[in-house]
Amino acid sequence: MDRILNVENLQVSFHTYAGEVRAVRGVSFELGRGETLAFVGESGCGKTATAKAIMRLWKPPFVEIKSDSVVEYNGEDVMKMDKKRLQSLRGNDISMIFQDPMTSLNPTMTVGKQIMEGLQLHRGLNKAQAREEAINMLRMVKIPVPEKNVDSYPHQLSGGMRQRVMIAMALACQPSILIADEPTTALDVTIQAQVLDLLQELKTQLNTAIILVTHDLGVIANFADRVQVMYAGQVVERGTTKEIFNEAKHPYTWALLNSVPALATENKQELYALKGTPPDLILPLNHCPFAARCEYCMGICREQMPEETTLSGTHKVSCWLEHPNAPKVESFYDRRKK
Amino acid sequence: MAKYIVKRVLAMLLTLFVVVSLTFFLVHAIPGDPLASMAKALPQQTREAYYARYGLDKPVFEQYVLYMKNLLRLDLGSSLKFAGRSVGGTIASTAPISGLVGGIALLIGTAVGVLLGILAALNKGKWPDQVIRVVAILGTTIPVFVLISLFQLFFAVKMGWLPSSGWGKPIHLVMPVMVMCIGTIATYSRYVRTSMLETLDQDYVLTARAKGLSEFKIVTRHVLRNSLMPAVTIFVSSMVGIFTGAFITEQMFSIPGIGFYYITSINQRDYTMVMGTTVFYAVLFIVMQMVLDIIYTLIDPRIRVAGGK
């Protein structure tokens, strides 16, 4: 597989009044060309922080990306890029769409102009060409009457349309990687499906790699190639979508799977609600961060951080249950069968 | 849109009517009549003629109707203290002078203030921000008349660079403009800074950054327009302030502007003059507010649509 992005030991901290909040605690992963990788986890688990850090969108001094973090785009170190290179990377090589299409578009600029900006900047098009291209992009994301809507202001479009505009804007320069941060969360369910279908279609058409950030496992089932489950700023389990859905090993992943209605209610089992809240990331946490909420918590879980165990080439999990001395427990799948 | 404008104009006329009526009755509620001190010495007959000339012998309501009728013909009456001087004429000859001084000061002050505000916001927490904030706060905390005294002492008495007061030559403009600028600069830099910081926090700024725009382009293309919009509000009220805010400045520099006459007429209890000037101010203010609304719809596409519906 042709590797386009390599992230190693990424650490992001927020400096707040109360102290240093370590939002991302050593996340590593790779992304292949044209591949779709999903980050899944509850809010505040560091998914968005990771995504933004890849493009270095955080601004110091309140947010710090630790110096030993490595982000390589196509073999080039993003952390060491100068301002100029970084600007040409953003939007051209890697682009991003955000959760709320209501606030992510400039209210006082027509959508056409907002799409044209990137085209003029990165591809050196003149105004007329950029406008032509913007109309093409709008057509591609299936905005009706693109020739007319290119001059619309964001408030004249519906939420779903605005998210399409965001997608058009992000894909205008045909980046190699698209980071989609909860792209459908703010939309109606029916619109969600449409937007996801569109993303899927464009992805194959343009061979763009996608990092999909979401808290909803349901969204990724038909969409992602690989999934990494994040908890408290760390990756607790990773694997192909199939592996995560059918052979998950981490109790947290089970809990997430259990909260997807379609999966959980097959057996008229009650929807499972995870108790408690994720740990405060201001804490040092030198043991399994999930220990306090884990049904299968063991003594060791509260004392030491589990190492990542490789189950297959692609499937890895960080959990003490994988230790040879650990008892066999009834998994999510066993329970479901009952 | 047309319907919207008509509605606005009607509302404006109503407001004007209420304001003028209120002012009229307020002024006429002043105990004692305005001619009393002057007329005391006059023989009975002359006094009556005098009262009749100003319509003061009629019941208040009749005077009111008369005043409103005259107002419709843009006639504000004549001065009670200076025979033969019409209020309208005085306003017409003094307002442009105030407008000139205030206008220059407002333009310079706004330009400098906005620039400083932007500079402060972009350097939030660093030294330019601190310096600008302190200057801005100082600018608003020193009373104008103290500032003028200091300026006159320094530039005129000590250094002899500028005339301490007077009117007629361009050099007379320098000090008043400087003084009036300071307040404007202070207000705008504070305002723009706050509004700019708020805009910089918006999601679409992040979108622009993710698009690869340079910080300069982000500011010029996305942030400025959205953060200067609220500043239009204060720009309009400071346009009225050109006339109202300059009472003290005009008096201390002996500039024959409208503020100068307003103070004089208050001190002399020249009620028709006070009344006329107040009406002038109110009209100006209300019209400006409407202008503001229209400017707003021009620069903010969101309102443009809402107004059209």
Add this chain to the structure above:
Amino acid sequence: MQQIAKEKFHIIGIQEADTDVIARPHVSYWRDAWRRFRKNKLALTAFAILGVLVILCVFAPVFSPYEYETMDSSARLSGMTLQHPFGTDKLGRDIFTRVWIGGRVSLTIGLVGALVSAVIGCIYGGIAAYFGGMVDNIMMRIVEVLISVPYLIVVILMSVVLDSKSLGTMLLAMTITGWCGTARFVRAQMLQLKSAEYTLAAQALGVSPWKTVVRHFIPNTMGVIIVSVTFDIPGYIFSEAFLSYMNLGIQPPGTSWGVLVSSAQSQFQFYPNQLIFPALMIALTMLCFTLIGDGLRDALDPKDRK
């Protein structure tokens, strides 16, 4: 793989006690705001200076050997001496004493003016927002009319109309339309809260309207109102100085900072000390309130509460 004792691998499951580990002390809104305000050195300094000014205004005249209105023809137009630290005026009155007496008036006007207009504004804006519809419409129209007369004109006009120059008259003149801004802003704030989701949630849960007001509306508007009062105070002090300058202020023998400044202004070039001290007090007070206002706004704004 390292050796780990077998008993460490007993499943103990969830222990209810520590599902919600409290990492940071749970602080209330006001506590948190106070903590942040304390960190703002500038605002704290301003607060201290203001405290000193207030104490001086209250006590300095009591301990001063001079009465503020006593004229002393033997000590006219004295410069700064040990007997008269701020000098004397042309009637031989001790400026040091007069400055603090004047401060009482100026500060009273500032504080009372801002408080009165805040209270009226809150009630008015609150009523308009609470009832909404026609009531709101009419009430806001009235405010619009009142606001459309320039503030200083209203103040001047009122002082002329009332034709008395006592403290009360001045306060009345200044607050008569001064509350309009607060009313507008309280109304806007209330309307926003009224449609806020947590208010709807509270209603859906059957919380009584009274409790909603007490629990949600008041705490959520209190912060912004306090900030606006703080910013209003220097405005009133300034208006007082302005009126005094125009001879519409407190009349002798009473005095205020504005009166002191305006009476010293004509001979400023010869006796700068007569102007500098009261002017300094005005500037210092306004500066302090502005800095405190800035500090409070930063401290009370829950937006960047971390």
